[in-house]
Amino acid sequence: MARLEEREQVAGTERLKDFLREMLLIRRFEEKVEERFRAGELPGFLHVAIGQEAVAVGVCRALDESDVIASTHRAHGHTLAKGTHPNEVMAELYGKAEGCSHGYGGSMHLYDLERGNLGANAVVGGGLPAIVGAALAFKMRREPRVAVAFFGDGATNIGTFHESLNLAQLWKVPAVFVCENNHYAESTPAKQQLPIEDLTKRAEAYGMTAMKVDGQDVEAVYKTTQKALKHARDGEGPVFLLAETYRLTGHYVGDPQVYRPREEVREVRQTQDPITKLREKLDLSEEEWNELDAEATKLAEDSVEFAKSGTDPKPEDALKNVYA
Amino acid sequence: MPEISYREAVRDAMSEAMRRDEDVFIMGEDIAEMGGSMGVTQGMLDEFGPERVRNTPISEMAIVGSGIGAAIMGMRPIVEIMYQDFTTLAMEQLVSQAAKHRYMSGGQVKVPLTVRTQGGAGWSPGAQHAQQLEAWFVHVPGLKVVFPSTPEDVRGLLWSSIYDDNPVLFFEHRTLYGLKGDVPDKIEPIEIGKARIHREGEDVTVVATGRLVYEAIAAAEEAEKDDISVEVYDPRTLQPLDEEALIASVKKTNRCVVAHEAVTRMGWGAEVAALVQEKAFDYLDAPIERVGARFAPLPFAPVMEEYVIPHSQDVLEAIKRTLGKE
Numbered sequence: 001m002a003r004l005e006e007r008e009q010v011a012g013t014e015r016l017k018d019f020l021r022e023m024l025l026i027r028r029f030e031e032k033v034e035e036r037f038r039a040g041e042l043p044g045f046l047h048v049a050i051g052q053e054a055v056a057v058g059v060c061r062a063l064d065e066s067d068v069i070a071s072t073h074r075a076h077g078h079t080l081a082k083g084t085h086p087n088e089v090m091a092e093l094y095g096k097a098e099g100c101s102h103g104y105g106g107s108m109h110l111y112d113l114e115r116g117n118l119g120a121n122a123v124v125g126g127g128l129p130a131i132v133g134a135a136l137a138f139k140m141r142r143e144p145r146v147a148v149a150f151f152g153d154g155a156t157n158i159g160t161f162h163e164s165l166n167l168a169q170l171w172k173v174p175a176v177f178v179c180e181n182n183h184y185a186e187s188t189p190a191k192q193q194l195p196i197e198d199l200t201k202r203a204e205a206y207g208m209t210a211m212k213v214d215g216q217d218v219e220a221v222y223k224t225t226q227k228a229l230k231h232a233r234d235g236e237g238p239v240f241l242l243a244e245t246y247r248l249t250g251h252y253v254g255d256p257q258v259y260r261p262r263e264e265v266r267e268v269r270q271t272q273d274p275i276t277k278l279r280e281k282l283d284l285s286e287e288e289w290n291e292l293d294a295e296a297t298k299l300a301e302d303s304v305e306f307a308k309s310g311t312d313p314k315p316e317d318a319l320k321n322v323y324a
Numbered sequence: 325m326p327e328i329s330y331r332e333a334v335r336d337a338m339s340e341a342m343r344r345d346e347d348v349f350i351m352g353e354d355i356a357e358m359g360g361s362m363g364v365t366q367g368m369l370d371e372f373g374p375e376r377v378r379n380t381p382i383s384e385m386a387i388v389g390s391g392i393g394a395a396i397m398g399m400r401p402i403v404e405i406m407y408q409d410f411t412t413l414a415m416e417q418l419v420s421q422a423a424k425h426r427y428m429s430g431g432q433v434k435v436p437l438t439v440r441t442q443g444g445a446g447w448s449p450g451a452q453h454a455q456q457l458e459a460w461f462v463h464v465p466g467l468k469v470v471f472p473s474t475p476e477d478v479r480g481l482l483w484s485s486i487y488d489d490n491p492v493l494f495f496e497h498r499t500l501y502g503l504k505g506d507v508p509d510k511i512e513p514i515e516i517g518k519a520r521i522h523r524e525g526e527d528v529t530v531v532a533t534g535r536l537v538y539e540a541i542a543a544a545e546e547a548e549k550d551d552i553s554v555e556v557y558d559p560r561t562l563q564p565l566d567e568e569a570l571i572a573s574v575k576k577t578n579r580c581v582v583a584h585e586a587v588t589r590m591g592w593g594a595e596v597a598a599l600v601q602e603k604a605f606d607y608l609d610a611p612i613e614r615v616g617a618r619f620a621p622l623p624f625a626p627v628m629e630e631y632v633i634p635h636s637q638d639v640l641e642a643i644k645r646t647l648g649k650e
Contacts (some may be wrong), residue, residue: 103430105430113433126416128389130421133397137397140349160385166389171378276489281543
């Protein structure tokens with residue numbers, strides 16, 4: 001018995017290390033993205049999710065391979081955590097044919113259908129109805145799969161959110177709605193855009209099961225997601241999963257963040273950084289940490305090299321893929 | 325060849341596809357027990373059950389959007405938007421989601437979704453229940469737009485729309501539901517992008533859609549009394565458009581009238597006129613004429629509605645103008 005517990009503990013530790021590895025990869029990847037954007041190498045505009053890595057990793061690590069996700073404009077972490085190689089994500093940000101959307105999408109439209117990523121969406125709340133439909137398809141075909149939507153607190157104010165939750169609950173489809181509450185809709189703080197504090201009330205109003213979790217604690221996110229997925233997979237209906245988190249950087253790369261005090265960000269960085277928290281929980285030695293960090297840094301750096309040596313699409317390729 | 329109504333033809337295509345294929349299902353407002361506000365889906369609940377004939381809440385974004393998600397996952401959903409005026413509620417899902425997924429994904433995703441809707445004036449529904457908005461959608465790369473006018477065409481084209489791997493906006497004209505016509509014994513798919521010449525003629529080509537096809541045919545019969553020979557071209561699908569048949573017809577007749585029930589200004593007819601002058605300018609013997617609704621919302625009072633929307637007399641006058649016979 002003692003031995004079994006020990007084995008489980010080892011397995012648990014290994015799992016947490018795997019989470020840390022993935023979270024670090026996302027962090028170093030996004031830092032690299034910011035750096036290359038500032039260097040003028042990346043077209044368009046970018047949103048990073050530094051500080052929110054535990055939600056992406058905790059949720060995606062709990063998924064079955066056949067489960068699907070839809071992401072948001074802040075999609076790098078979700079996409080990496082769902083299994084797309086950093087090279088393919090970075091190549092997309094450079095607009096290369098090797099990118100996960102072959103240069104047609106960009107940062108806000110990362111797709112990887114083979115790995116169950118139905119697409120990141122640049123319209124707030126835009127991907128929620130499709131997740132209801134994907135879940136409906138699973139239910140109609142009696143497939144034990146779950147469809148998961150990521151979105152932010154700001155999206156709970158848009159019509160698609162309400163229509164989607166209503167329909168999902170009405171038809172009891174296997175969907176999980178993951179709300180990453182980072183307390184700012186772009187620049188607008190919660191108190192200027194939300195008349196209520198507890199967002200689970202919105203799901204409960206539709207009769208939907210709601211769960212809350214500390215989005216800075218990856219293990220808690222993982223375990224709560226497992227519960228939510230089981231509920232959905234067992235045919236008990238959809239789940240609203242509220243993860244309290246915080247964006248440690250601006251809404252977009254270059255955002256001067258005039259809408260929030262620097263002290264607030266500094267304090268969260270010191271006390272609520274999900275990577276620091278997990279590092280402390282694992283009580284890693286300096287050496288172990290450095291090794292993991294070097295590995296993540298290398299993957300991020302390699303992805304830039306891969307992307308830079310990628311192929312530019314031909315201009316006239318712009319006329320392909322308009323229709324199937 | 326059996327004779328069926330336009331309404332029955334729509335139902336026939338859906339039912340046959342659903343009999344054949346588990347992936348096809350329908351959803352929309354009031355389509356189950358009630359059989360749809362136009363009676364199109366009557367009897368389908370009894371045959372296919374509530375799993376595949378799904379009544380929805382009044383939630384156009386979710387109706388279209390869940391159709392998109394199911395389509396991406398390999399189903400072939402047919403969603404009904406009760407009145408095409410209400411497509412405006414789902415505009416983001418249609419324009420920025422359905423139309424863009426394939427493109428934004430670099431060709432990974434397919435969205436085999438059919439969005440059926442209907443509209444058409446002439447019964448005093450007022451400003452929010454009979455608009456003709458097809459021009460809004462032909463402007464969007466990634467969407468196909470179909471607008472058939474006969475029972476045979478509506479059946480064959482709906483079949484092709486269901487089995488097309490792209491999102492298709494399928495417009496039905498309300499005033500045509502009762503119209504009867506011959507159809508083949510078995511459903512014969514009609515290729516999306518092929519026009520039908522309803523009536524051959526030598527002097528002028530009338531390009532007409534929906535109800536205006538019949539107004540154009542009536543005008544053509546009237547014109548014949550004055551020895552004017554009119555060809556009536558019905559594109560049947562607006563996107564893609566059968567340009568080849570259109571240009572061939574105009575090159576033969578040397579004159580062109582474009583007629584639709586939608587508002588003339590900035591309408592679909594303007595694009596047709598531009599295309600014709602681009603590709604057949606040297607063949608034109610007269611300026612291209614446009615017939616459509618006047619630039620006003622649809623009024624309620626019958627006399628005002630009658631004044632706003634186009635009729636065969638308007639088409640006839642346009643035909644005569646192209647021949648200098650006003």
